[in-house]
Amino acid sequence: MKFKLEATSGNARAATLTMKHGEVQTPVFMPVGTQASVKALDHNDMLNLGAQIILGNTYHLYLRPGSKTIKKFGGLHGFSKFPNNFLTDSGGFQAFSLGKLDKKNTVQDESGIMFKSHIDGSKHYFSPQSVLDTQYELGSDIMMILDDLIALPNTQERIKLSIERTTDWAKEAIAYHMSQKEKGIGVDQNIFAIIQGGTDKEFRQLSAEQLCALTDFDGFAIGGLSVGEANQDMYDTVEWTTQFMPEDKPRYLMGVGTPEDLIENIDRGVDMFDCVMPTRNARNGTLFTTFGRVNIRGAKFKEDSKPIDEACECYTCKNYSRAYLNHLFRSGEMTYFRLASLHNLHYYLNLMREARVAILNDNWVQFKKEFYKKREN
Amino acid sequence: MKFKLEATSGNARAATLTMKHGEVQTPVFMPVGTQASVKALDHNDMLNLGAQIILGNTYHLYLRPGSKTIKKFGGLHGFSKFPNNFLTDSGGFQAFSLGKLDKKNTVQDESGIMFKSHIDGSKHYFSPQSVLDTQYELGSDIMMILDDLIALPNTQERIKLSIERTTDWAKEAIAYHMSQKEKGIGVDQNIFAIIQGGTDKEFRQLSAEQLCALTDFDGFAIGGLSVGEANQDMYDTVEWTTQFMPEDKPRYLMGVGTPEDLIENIDRGVDMFDCVMPTRNARNGTLFTTFGRVNIRGAKFKEDSKPIDEACECYTCKNYSRAYLNHLFRSGEMTYFRLASLHNLHYYLNLMREARVAILNDNWVQFKKEFYKKREN
Numbered sequence: 001m002k003f004k005l006e007a008t009s010g011n012a013r014a015a016t017l018t019m020k021h022g023e024v025q026t027p028v029f030m031p032v033g034t035q036a037s038v039k040a041l042d043h044n045d046m047l048n049l050g051a052q053i054i055l056g057n058t059y060h061l062y063l064r065p066g067s068k069t070i071k072k073f074g075g076l077h078g079f080s081k082f083p084n085n086f087l088t089d090s091g092g093f094q095a096f097s098l099g100k101l102d103k104k105n106t107v108q109d110e111s112g113i114m115f116k117s118h119i120d121g122s123k124h125y126f127s128p129q130s131v132l133d134t135q136y137e138l139g140s141d142i143m144m145i146l147d148d149l150i151a152l153p154n155t156q157e158r159i160k161l162s163i164e165r166t167t168d169w170a171k172e173a174i175a176y177h178m179s180q181k182e183k184g185i186g187v188d189q190n191i192f193a194i195i196q197g198g199t200d201k202e203f204r205q206l207s208a209e210q211l212c213a214l215t216d217f218d219g220f221a222i223g224g225l226s227v228g229e230a231n232q233d234m235y236d237t238v239e240w241t242t243q244f245m246p247e248d249k250p251r252y253l254m255g256v257g258t259p260e261d262l263i264e265n266i267d268r269g270v271d272m273f274d275c276v277m278p279t280r281n282a283r284n285g286t287l288f289t290t291f292g293r294v295n296i297r298g299a300k301f302k303e304d305s306k307p308i309d310e311a312c313e314c315y316t317c318k319n320y321s322r323a324y325l326n327h328l329f330r331s332g333e334m335t336y337f338r339l340a341s342l343h344n345l346h347y348y349l350n351l352m353r354e355a356r357v358a359i360l361n362d363n364w365v366q367f368k369k370e371f372y373k374k375r376e377n
Numbered sequence: 378m379k380f381k382l383e384a385t386s387g388n389a390r391a392a393t394l395t396m397k398h399g400e401v402q403t404p405v406f407m408p409v410g411t412q413a414s415v416k417a418l419d420h421n422d423m424l425n426l427g428a429q430i431i432l433g434n435t436y437h438l439y440l441r442p443g444s445k446t447i448k449k450f451g452g453l454h455g456f457s458k459f460p461n462n463f464l465t466d467s468g469g470f471q472a473f474s475l476g477k478l479d480k481k482n483t484v485q486d487e488s489g490i491m492f493k494s495h496i497d498g499s500k501h502y503f504s505p506q507s508v509l510d511t512q513y514e515l516g517s518d519i520m521m522i523l524d525d526l527i528a529l530p531n532t533q534e535r536i537k538l539s540i541e542r543t544t545d546w547a548k549e550a551i552a553y554h555m556s557q558k559e560k561g562i563g564v565d566q567n568i569f570a571i572i573q574g575g576t577d578k579e580f581r582q583l584s585a586e587q588l589c590a591l592t593d594f595d596g597f598a599i600g601g602l603s604v605g606e607a608n609q610d611m612y613d614t615v616e617w618t619t620q621f622m623p624e625d626k627p628r629y630l631m632g633v634g635t636p637e638d639l640i641e642n643i644d645r646g647v648d649m650f651d652c653v654m655p656t657r658n659a660r661n662g663t664l665f666t667t668f669g670r671v672n673i674r675g676a677k678f679k680e681d682s683k684p685i686d687e688a689c690e691c692y693t694c695k696n697y698s699r700a701y702l703n704h705l706f707r708s709g710e711m712t713y714f715r716l717a718s719l720h721n722l723h724y725y726l727n728l729m730r731e732a733r734v735a736i737l738n739d740n741w742v743q744f745k746k747e748f749y750k751k752r753e754n
Contacts, residue, residue, distance in 0.1 A: 036704065040711040043696070065704045069680055073700065081696055303446055319420070319458055323450065327413065327442045334417040337711055 001142075001190045001218045003249055009364035011242070011269040014356050017250055019141045020188040021077060021085040024052045026250065026271040027355050029262065029348045030087055032279065034060050036070070036080045038345070039279050040337040043082040048315065049345050050353070053085040053141070055274045058134055059094030063117050063124075067137035075139020087274070088140035089254075090131040095124075096149040108148065110165060128169040129176045136186045143186075145173040147194045147223060163203055166196050167210040174216045190218035192252060198224055199233045201240050208244035219250035222270070226256045235264050242269040259288060259351055263371055266355055267364070278348045282340035285329055288347040292375045294322075296340070301326040314346035315339075378519075378567045378595045380626055386741035388619070388646040391733045394627055396518045397565040398454060398462040401429045403627065403648040404732050406639065406725045407464055409656065411437050413447070413457045415722070416656050417714040420459040425692070426722050427730070430462040430518070432651045435511055436471030440494050440501075444514035452516020464651070465517035466631075467508040472501075473526040485525065487542060505546040506553045513563045520563075522550040524571045524600060540580055543573050544587040551593045567595035569629060575601055576610045578617050585621035596627035599647070603633045612641050619646035636665060636728055640748055643732055644741070655725045659717035662706055665724040669752045673717070678703040691723035692716075 002018040017024040031038045031046065034057040038046060046054060056076055061067060073079040076086045095115040096108075107114040112127035128146045135143040148165035150158055170193045181187050193211040197203030212220060222241055225234045238253060245251050252272035253265050262273055278288065285297040289309035296308070307317035308325065316325070316339040328336035351371075358367030379395040394401040408415045408423065411434040415423060423431060433453055438444060450456040453463045472492040473485075484491040489504035505523045512520040525542040527535055547570045558564050570588040574580030589597060599618055602611045615630060622628050629649035630642050639650055655665065662674040666686035673685070684694035685702065693702070693716040705713035728748075735744030 035708040035710050036701075037708075037710045037712040040715075042712050042716065060708075064708060065679060065700070069700065069704075072680055073682065073698065079698075079701055079704075081701075302442060303449060305450065321450065321456075323442070323446065324413075324456055324458075327446075327456075331412040331414075331437075331441060333412050333414045334711060334714055335414040335419050338417075338715060339419065 001250075003219075005247065007360045007362065009359040009362045010267065012266050012355070012359045012364040013251075013269060013271055014359040015250065015271055019085050019190060021083060021141050022052060024085055024272075025353075025356060027262070027266045027352045027359075028053060028272050029278075029352045030055045030272065030274040031345050031348075032057075032274055032276045033080070033082075033086075035064075036061060036076055038341070039283070040334075040341045041345075043080055045338070045342060046082055047084070049342065049349055051082075051084065051345070051349060053087055054082055056086050056088045056138065056140065057094060058088045058091035058131060058138065058144075059098070061088075061138060062091055062134050063119055067134045071137040071139065075137070077139060085141040086138070087142040088135050088138050088144065090144045090146045091126055091134065092131065092146045092149060095126055110168075112146065128172040132173060132177055132180070132186070132191075136180070136189065140189060142190045142192055142219070143177075144192050144194060144221065145170055147196055149224075152198060152227065159198060159200070159203060163196055163207045163210075166194070166207065170194075170211055170214060170217075174214050178216060191216075192219040192221050192250075193217045194221045194223040194254070195241060195245075196224045197241075199229055199237045201237075204237060204241045205244055208241050212245055217249070219252060219272075220245050221252040221254050221272075223254045225253065226261070226275075231261070231264075234261070235268060238265050238270060239268040245269075259348070259371075262348075262351065263355070263368055266359075267368060278344035279341050282344040283337050285340075287340060288344050290374045291377055296322065296325050297329050298326070308343055309347075312343065312346065313350075314343050316343040316346075378627075380596075382624065384737045384739065386736045386739045387644065389643050389732070389736045389741040390628075390646060390648055391736040392627065392648055396462050396567060398460060398518050399429060401462055401649075402730075402733060404639070404643045404729045404736075405430060405649050406655075406729045407432045407649065407651040408722050408725075409434075409651055409653045410457070410459075410463075412441075413438060413453055415718070416660070417711075417718045418722075420457055422715070422719060423459055424461070426719065426726055428459075428461060428722070428726060430464055431459055433463050433465045433515065433517065434471060435465045435468035435508060435515065436475070438465075438515060439468055439511050440496055444511045448514040448516070452514070454516060462518040463515070464519040465512050465515050465521065467521045467523040468503055468511065469508065469523045469526060472503050487545070489523065505549040509550060509554055509557070509563070509568075513557070513566065517566060519567045519569055519596070520554075521569055521571060521598065522547055524573055526573075526601075529575060529604065536575060536577070536580060540573055540584045540587075543571070543584065547571075547588055547591060547594075551591050555593060568593075569596040569598050569627075570594045571598045571600040571631070572618060572622075573601045574618075576606055576614045578614075581614060581618045582621055585618050589622055594626070596629060596649075597622050598629040598631050598649075600631045602630065603638070603652075608638070608641075611638070612645060615642050615647060616645040622646075636725070636748075639725075639728065640732070640745055643736075644745060655721035656718050659721040660714050662717075664717060665721050667751045668754055673699065673702050674706050675703070685720055686724075689720065689723065690727075691720050693720040693723075 005015045007014045015026045033054045098118045148162040195207045197207045253270045287294045301322040304322040382392045384391045392403045410431045475495045525539040527539045572584045574584045630647045664671045678699040681699040
């Protein structure tokens with residue numbers, strides 16, 4: 001990966017990542033395509049939205065259709081036909097969280113995670129090396145390493161163990177990746193480590209310093225946030241953590257968040273985000289606009305001829321009225337899900353494009369002020 | 378409506394209907410857009426498929442969002458943004474069939490049908506005049522009249538009554554429509570009567586002769602078929618009935634059918650069809666091809682890199698493999714529903730376009746032979 005930091009405005013950063021499947025201009029939001037498909041959309045929809053990178057979920061794709069099947073189609077790009085970049089997670093979070101349904105199904109030890117498939121109950125094992133093998137088969141442009149996840153609240157002892165183990169696994173992962181690259185495997189694939197430590201400053205510093213010392217990593221993520229903590233705690237933790245992260249590599253805040261979360265964390269030096277929120281909320285009737293959230297199921301929209309957001313240039317707003325979307329939603333029509341998902345993803349991707357322009361123009365503070373001001377009306 | 382019969386080949390016909398919202402070239406299949414949306418697709422999808430006319434369901438649209446709401450948006454065209462033609466049914470079939478769930482909810486008498494809404498239980502009444510008022514508000518290009526539907530089997534007496542009542546209602550409907558047009562209402566809207574009589578030759582002849590004598594109708598439909606009778610009985614009934622129908626007006630076989638049904642009924646002089654089959658079957662995994670039906674959920678497609686049908690020029694076949702569609706279907710991804718619906722509708726619409734070319738070239742018999750031959754392999 002080529003990383004070029006183009007501008008800063010306050011702590012906000014604008015950079016360009018150049019990878020095998022094209023450039024990613026930051027700040028960037030990565031739509032979630034769990035099953036090699038962003039829900040209700042296809043690869044041309046994503047291209048029309050201007051998506052430069054999509055997130056795929058290794059756990060799901062490993063189980064179905066299987067990473068070996070996807071490899072036969074030329075990886076995620078050939079399988080889904082989306083030609084731009086993919087980031088894949090390690091699968092550890094889903095193995096951990098879907099395993100939690102029955103505690104006996106998930107076993108974590110110093111070598112990895114044993115879990116049962118939520119589809120057919122079959123047993124599987126993820127190790128720091130195996131999740132990379134899977135991601136080599138998926139052919140993602142950015143691979144995430146396995147980290148040792150724990151339920152919170154937890155004992156200080158267990159939190160400390162998880163940070164140590166995450167560092168150990170990161171060392172194993174990067175060593176494995178460098179050796180695989182020497183064999184010609186994953187040479188065009190980048191690898192990110194994941195900083196843990198909850199909202200504890202000491203643990204975050206420890207994790208960040210240990211991981212960022214591993215300079216073969218192409219980038220670093222902040223994990224374990226947006227799991228129910230107060231927004232301000234998340235913001236404070238990010239602000240604290242980014243100071244220990246290198247300036248010349250991308251910073252990815254995992255699983256975040258609302259438009260406000262994106263703005264606040266760009267403000268604290270984050271470059272990359274992913275979240276199911278725009279697509280999931282679309283399906284639930286919640287649409288994002290420059291003036292805040294709209295619930296399209298509301299009776300007041302039944303005869304409203306305006307688009308969702310008159311300031312929006314998306315396909316849905318250019319074509320359809322609130323009344324038509326209200327009708328489709330109330331009728332349970334599938335067409336609604338695509339139109340609403342297109343709108344919400346356009347909102348997120350466009351917000352990032354506008355943020356980038358503001359940073360490049362060193363106009364970030366004003367941009368942030370206006371973002372909030374539009375929401376006050 | 379301007380009706381131009383351009384060619385016949387055997388009993389098969391190629392015609393052009395010219396209406397306010399453009400030409401309809403026959404034989405034509407009308408995709409079903411019950412709720413002012415063809416399921417999983419939007420108006421640009423329909424334009425890209427080359428759809429010249431879509432069917433909307435008056436019963437559903439009358440109840441939700443309400444025809445008065447749709448009128449405020451410029452009718453179905455303005456509301457859904459589909460700029461080509463709409464045909465709407467009378468709503469009688471749904472009032473009858475959804476009312477059947479509780480016999481007490483539906484009351485038919487000589488003046489119309491009383492029924493309860495399946496959405497909120499509210500009481501409504503459809504008369505020959507009221508269903509036209511609703512369709513004036515919907516602004517459809519072709520309106521269907523209310524007919525007196527009955528459950529089969531039934532007594533000869535009740536069947537005879539239904540034919541007489543259907544004729545009476547047709548007379549009321551056409552008189553009402555002519556008087557409304559004089560007032561400037563529905564002047565660009567066309568109106569079709571519906572021939573009933575089950576599979577009984579005598580009743581079909583009676584109904585056809587009585588209705589086709591009402592020369593102010595713009596076209597005639599054959600109703601009450603594809604309700605469980607043997608295919609051959611349907612074909613025989615259509616063959617029998619079309620001889621009593623005028624040559625200079627369109628003939629519409631309601632609610633039919635499979636690709637084979639379309640071919641057999643074009644062969645018997647039918648011009649227009651509608652059916653939920655291509656979209657409903659798509660959602661259930663059944664895809665139509667030149668070589669017959671394919672169930673995309675089959676395990677044999679898991680690593681199949683071919684498109685659904687190598688002879689198909691549709692968006693889905695031009696872009697995606699059977700393996701990807703198999704994966705999306707098995708994962709329950711909504712993207713599947715759009716891609717599969719696009720394929721099946723393309724198949725139906727393209728079959729009609731090819732049939733038309735064959736008729737124009739007086740090559741219908743050969744075309745029909747080849748249609749079946751491709752399916753034998």
